[in-house]
Amino acid sequence: MFACSADVQPRPSEEIAQLKDELVELRRDFHKHPELAFEEFRTAKVVAEYLTDLGLEPKTGIAITGVTADIVGGLPGPTLLLRADMDALPIHEQTGLPFASLVEGKMHACGHDGHTAILLGTAKKLVEHRDKLRGTVRVLFQPAEEGPGGAAPMIEEGVLEGVDAALGLHLWLHLPTGHLNFCAGPMLAASDEFEVSITGVGTHAASPQMGIDPVTVACHCVTSAQTLCTRSVDPKEPFVFSVTTFNAGTASNVIPHRADFGGTLRTYSEEVRVDFKKRFTKLCAGIAHAHGARADVIWREGYPALVNDAKIASLCEEACNDFFHMLSPERRPDPRSLGGEDMSFYLQKVPGCFLFLGAYNEEAQACFNHHHPKFTIDEDALPMGVELFLRCVEKLGQELSPK
Ligand SMILES: [Zn+2]
Ligand SMILES: [Zn+2]
Structure with a gap:
């Protein structure tokens, strides 16, 4: 070792x-x-x-x-x-x-x-x-x-x-x-935390057309963020973006009103740090908007690199x-x-x-x-x-x- x-x-x-x-x-x-x-x-x-x-x-x-x-x-x-x-x-x-x-x-x-x-x-x-x-x-x-x-x-x-x-x-x-x-x-890396709330419209699970499902929107945000990692940042830049919490819903027959997820961004470069945060916030807003939902993104700054x-x-x-x-x-x-x-x-x-x-x-x-x-x-x-x-x-x- x-x-x-x-x-x-x-x-x-x-x-x-x-x-x-x-x-x-x-x-x-x-x-x-x-x-x-x-x-x-x-x-x-x-x-x-x-x-x-x-x-x-x-x-x-x-x-x-x-x-x-x-x-x-x-x-x-x-x-x-x-x-x-x-x-x-x-x-x-x-x-x-x-x-x-x-x-x-x-x-x-x-x-x-x-x-x-x-x-x-x-x-x-x-x-x-x-x-x-x-x-x-x-x-x-x-x-x-x-x-x-x-x-x-x-x-x-x-x-x-x-x-x-x-x-x-x-x-x-x-x-x-x-x-x-x-x-x-x-x-050592800059360590920032984020929280995202996707607000849709809750409804009966058997009639999704009557509401706006925040769970699927949140899932799109999570997977698209991984694409953001590989397609928007110089591959020579070491960094990590991890979604570590995901919470939504209370019952199998209810599409909830809201879905929340959060995690951490770790970066060495201040440029990547600032740019990724902007892009991720815009991405969540865009995906939510496309599905008729709303995304609220909160970033909490941790220590710099x-x-x-x-x-x-x-x-x-x-x-x-x-x-x-x-x-x-x-x-x-x-x-x-x-x-x-x-x-x-x-x-x-x-x-x-x-x-x-x-x-x-x-x-x-x-x-x-x-x-x-x-x-x-x-x-x-x-x-x-x-x-x-x-x-x-x-x-x-x-x-x-x-x-
Ligand atoms: Zn320690
Ligand atoms: Zn220590």
Whole structure:
């Protein structure tokens, strides 16, 4: 399954390796106390206290539970943003681990507990080596990545002011521990949702001529949308359009008045995103009109596509390729996914890069997919996350410094 899974693990420097116990302790504490979107009060408190103990002056309450702190280096340089997400999911944990969730129906099943721990450990090391740090690093802990999204409201409150570049990582169960993967350009998709209501005229099932059947109209809309996918979008553009709900009727002898369906559109290209939505809305209206019915289409915008900046991605590559297992870009497994991530909002405003850090290890029980009730991460990946951030900060500090 994996390109070089038999490789020896990369070893973080002695100093970072010594941080592992603390990172594990932090991660397990967050893991035991999962909090959902915009309720991350305990997590934010632990984060703010940790940062204060480091001698920093954290700003709290940004977009309800978000926290930031600036680490000002001893040398001139850029301002870099490092981002972690803090929220958990409404899933009942089934790992049976000794540090499993203490909260019924809530669980860290995506690895955000690890992200928070990694960024705290990174802040600690940056503070310790502040005299050698070029520029400023703003560490940012955000709420609600799993939805409805904490990045956009934090940006509205000014967290990107003065920021030259932004970095984030995701512990990734599609990669073994010690592996790193990412690409320049779009890596995660824009995820929008739609709902369609077809209104016809209800009637007795035995006399359809007396009404307008919304079920057949809705079926035409669903199948024609698949034709729209193959005939109206450049076949070189990866995207997916899925109808995932379809509801109509209450009895076998009644043609209902209304039929509803809905689903999701996932796109990398903003052009495809905008164009497909327009075409689909027009298609449903046209089909409904042709049959004497009416179509009401509602689109709900999700996160935009996550696009890594080519220059920053290549600097991250240079910073990391002698440490992590990374195949050359042309041999690397395609890291792209049609999943969504609200790190994309920061990367719409400033150049930056989002990186997938391997955390899959069967021996550590870390072999279930994200959002599975048995999901957990390989904790060996935690110090590697710190190593990753520190390497990238050093490289970007050198390369983005005013010459
Ligand atoms: Zn997730
Ligand atoms: Zn996640």
